[in-house]
Amino acid sequence: MPRKSPYPRGLRDRAVRMVAEVRPNYEHEYAAMRAVAAKLGIGTAETVRKWVLCRTRHNTDYADLRVMPTRVGRVGGCAWW
Secondary structure, three states: OOOOOOOOHHHHHHHHHHHHHHHHHOOOHHHHHHHHHHHHOOOOHHHHHHHHHHHHHHOHHHHHHOOOOOOOOOOOOHHHO
């Protein structure tokens, strides 16, 4: 069983939405993730990247936000979403 995230679900949802909203302002998706992580006080952009990958792979409604993962791979810890 994955460990409980130190970040509340609402914050994770907000970060993922923010990446989709600000993505057009950045040349690369990871730059948008870095900006969102800094703005919300999240430890690293890698944390946000995992949330985005998890959401795009496990939530079909999220496809409407037009955020696509830059790399496809196995992402662990998605059970809490």
